[in-house]
Amino acid sequence: MQSATPKLFREVLFFLAALFAVTGAIGQEKYPQRPIEFIVPYGAGGGADQLARMVGKLMEADLKTSFPVINVPGAVGNTGMTKLLASPADGYSAAVLIGDTIATVITGGARWKLADVIPLGIMIRQNSGFFVAQNSRFKTWNDVVTEAKAKPGTIKVAILGFGSVDDMTVNYLANKGIKLVSVPYAAPGERYTSILGGHVDLLFEQAGDIHSFLTSKQVRPLMFLSEERAEGFADIPASKEVGLEIYLPQYRAIVVKAGTDPKHVKLLSDAIAKAAKTPEYAAYLKESLARKDSFIPAADAQKFIAGEIAAMQRETGKK
Numbered sequence: 001m002q003s004a005t006p007k008l009f010r011e012v013l014f015f016l017a018a019l020f021a022v023t024g025a026i027g028q029e030k031y032p033q034r035p036i037e038f039i040v041p042y043g044a045g046g047g048a049d050q051l052a053r054m055v056g057k058l059m060e061a062d063l064k065t066s067f068p069v070i071n072v073p074g075a076v077g078n079t080g081m082t083k084l085l086a087s088p089a090d091g092y093s094a095a096v097l098i099g100d101t102i103a104t105v106i107t108g109g110a111r112w113k114l115a116d117v118i119p120l121g122i123m124i125r126q127n128s129g130f131f132v133a134q135n136s137r138f139k140t141w142n143d144v145v146t147e148a149k150a151k152p153g154t155i156k157v158a159i160l161g162f163g164s165v166d167d168m169t170v171n172y173l174a175n176k177g178i179k180l181v182s183v184p185y186a187a188p189g190e191r192y193t194s195i196l197g198g199h200v201d202l203l204f205e206q207a208g209d210i211h212s213f214l215t216s217k218q219v220r221p222l223m224f225l226s227e228e229r230a231e232g233f234a235d236i237p238a239s240k241e242v243g244l245e246i247y248l249p250q251y252r253a254i255v256v257k258a259g260t261d262p263k264h265v266k267l268l269s270d271a272i273a274k275a276a277k278t279p280e281y282a283a284y285l286k287e288s289l290a291r292k293d294s295f296i297p298a299a300d301a302q303k304f305i306a307g308e309i310a311a312m313q314r315e316t317g318k319k
Contacts, residue, residue, distance in 0.1 A: 041080020046188030058275035076161035077101030091264030100164035109163035119301035208288030269298035
C-alpha cells in the first residue's frame with residue numbers, strides 16, 4: 001500500500017499541472033473570439049449609425065470578427081450608454097459617444113461619469129448649423145433674428161433632445177434675445193424631415209448628416225456655428241460673423257467600458273487608428289462634410305473631450 005502512495009501522489013500532481021495549464025490557456029485565449037457589439041445610442045440612419053457601420057466594416061477585416069450594430073435610442077444617447085455600462089468590461093461591447101451625450105453630463109441628464117468609459121478615438125468632427133426647407137420664408141439668418149425678436153417664442157427648431165448641444169445653443173441664443181422653441185426628435189429621420197413637413201421652422205444639424213437633402217435641394221443652410229465660413233458653403237455666414245461667439249462642433253467618439261483589459265483596449269484602438277487611415281474612411285469624411293483631420297487617437301482623445309467640455313461650460317455658462 002505504501003509503494004502505491006508515491007505513484008498516486010505523482011498522478012495527482014500531473015493532473016493538477018494539466019488542469020492549471022488548460023485553465024491558463026483559456027484565460028489567455030486570443031481576443032476577439034466572438035462578435036463585438038457596436039452600440040449606437042440613436043436610431044438608424046443618423047450620423048452615429050453611419051459612423052458605426054463604416055468603422056465596423058473596416059475593423060471586421062482587420063480583427064476577423066463581426067461588429068453587429070445595436071441601435072438603442074433614447075434620452076439623448078443615455079439609454080444606449082446605460083446598455084454599454086451594464087455590459088461586462090470584457091471588450092465585447094463598444095459604443096458611439098457623441099458631443100450631445102457628453103453635454104448631458106454637464107446639464108445633469110446623465111447618470112454616469114466620463115470616468116466610466118475609455119475613449120478609443122475621436123472619429124469625426126463637424127460644424128453644426130441651422131437649416132431650413134428650400135421654400136422657407138427665411139432667406140437669411142438675419143430674417144430669423146428679426147422675426148425671433150419681433151415674435152419671441154414662435155419659431156420652432158428641431159433638435160436632438162433637451163440637455164444636448166443643440167439645446168445648449170438654443171438657450172445661448174435666447175440669452176442673446178433670439179428666442180426659439182426647441183422641439184426634440186430622438187429619431188434622426190423624423191428630425192431631418194420635420195422642416196420639410198412644416199412641423200418646425202428650423203433644423204439644428206450637421207451638414208454631412210443631411211447631405212442628401214442638401215444635394216437634392218430640399219434643404220438649405222442659413223448659418224454655421226464656426227469662426228470661419230464652412231468649406232463648400234462660401235455664401236453662408238459663420239456664427240462669429242453675426243456676433244455669436246458659440247461654436248460647439250459635433251464630434252463622435254468610440255468608447256468601451258472602463259475596466260476593460262488594457263490589451264483589449266490597445267487592440268481595438270490600434271484597429272480604429274488603422275481604419276481611420278484608409279482611403280474608404282477618407283472618402284466617408286469627405287461625404288460627411290467633416291474635417292479632414294477629424295481623427296484623434298486614443299492617447300489624445302481624453303484631453304480633447306476635456307477641452308470640449310470646458311468650451312461648453314465657457315460658451316453656455318454651464319458648470
